[in-house]
Amino acid sequence: MEYKWEENDVGGDVPEFGAIFMSNIAAKRECFKRKVFGLPSSMASFVKQVKVGMVLFLFEFEKRQLFGVYRATSDGGMNIAPHAINSSGKRFSAQVRFTPIWICRPLFENEFREAIKENYFSTKKFHFGLSKEQVRRLLHLFSTRKLNDMLAPRQMTRVVTGEFGNGTF
Structure with a gap:
């Protein structure tokens, strides 16, 4: 499927090469414990476009920090972990499983903005879909904050170049 950008449209409506998920502090802990990121069901069409191997990040909106770097281990779907990610009475049923690529210190919004x-549509709001170039820029930023590598160098090269899964990215 090819996405056509409107001339005055903001980028990030679809996850071309990666995606940012959002959470508050409490939901972040649960995401990491269960290795599942989620968004509300209203975002199901976006999440279902996330494919195995895509690079993922988590934006914790209370402190406005971006956590990374993760890789999708499932395609996005509904209720992958049915009882997971229930924050302040709100369910996040559009989900994807993930595994860490790098364990890094988070980036503050002024560092990754x-x-x-291209994804910002107001001062503090942005779309979650990432292009290949945006993923590369974020990987560069996170590379200076690595605490631990989870993938072997050859595997990381495949993630950066998009040679994962069936090579469709």
Whole structure:
């Protein structure tokens, strides 16, 4: 499926090469414990476009920090972990499983904003879909904050170049 950008449209409506998920502090803990990221069911069409191997990040909106770097281990879907991610009475049933690629210190919004500037549609709001170039920019930022590598160098090269899964990215 090819996405056509409107001339005055903001980027990030679809996850071309990666995606950012959102959470609050409490939901973040549960996401990491269960290795599942989620969004409300209203975002199901977006999440269902996330495919195995895509690079993922988690934006914790209370402190406005971006956590990374993760890789999707399932295609996005509904209720992958049915009882997971229930934050303040709100269910996040559009979900994807993930595994860490790098364990890194988080980036504050002022540190990563430029890397995804095309996705901002207001001062503090942005679309979650990432292009290949945006993923590369974020990987560069996170590479200076690595605490631990989870993938072997050859595997990381495949993630950066998009040679994962069936090579469709």
